[in-house]
Amino acid sequence: MDLRLRWHVFRCRRQSDTRSRFLLELARAVARAPRAPDAAPMLEIGTRSGGSALLMLRVLRMVYRGLGPPPMVLTVDPYGARPYEGAPFVYDERHYRAMKRNLAGYANHVHYMMDSELFVRELEHLYLWGGGVKRPLDRFTLVYLDGSHDPDIVWFEIERLLPRVVPGGFLMVDDTDWFGGAVRRRLDGAAARMGVQVRHNGKQSIVAA
């Protein structure tokens, strides 16, 4: 299995600005996330050119082969050259176009063109139709946070999204070493209260629900 995950990382690596070692950790979490015939969706905040989302979609396609349709992958990114806290990076229509091209072949992908603040606030009003059934977006098997790295924004995402991660699922946060490791320290301090286990893999923090 790990060899096949490495292959998928290799195929997606060029579309992402995240190093292979961290993409592999994401691929493993996708493969290990709870499965069920009606599996809850996966969510990525911060999509850029779609490299990490492509990896999630490829691994899900592999894991669900012969089991039925894979769960939905929702991505959230406003693009529009939104100022990026902590770095001068610009994410605009070039990245949006690349994302659409990279993910076009996946019917189980939905993109929300908005920032995480708006998405999280509207979440309780959103739902998806699938198999003739209306499903609220109240549970996720995996949440991957790689949007803004501003500690207050990331913490807002964590507080609102972690309670929606199903038991056995994961919440992964990229670049928790930014801003003096503020998010990492907060996660370590809150883990017991939140009833979760937190571990760090270099710049990534992984929360097991």
Ligand SMILES: C[S@@+](CC[C@H](N)C(=O)[O-])C[C@H]1O[C@@H](n2cnc3c(N)ncnc32)[C@H](O)[C@@H]1O
């Ligand atoms: C580091 S890139 C994501 C890389 C991507 N996950 C990958 O590995 O291929 C950060 C992305 O977050 C987006 N972003 C910035 N602020 C955001 C916010 N508040 N909500 C959602 N996305 C945001 C940017 O537009 C940018 O595309």
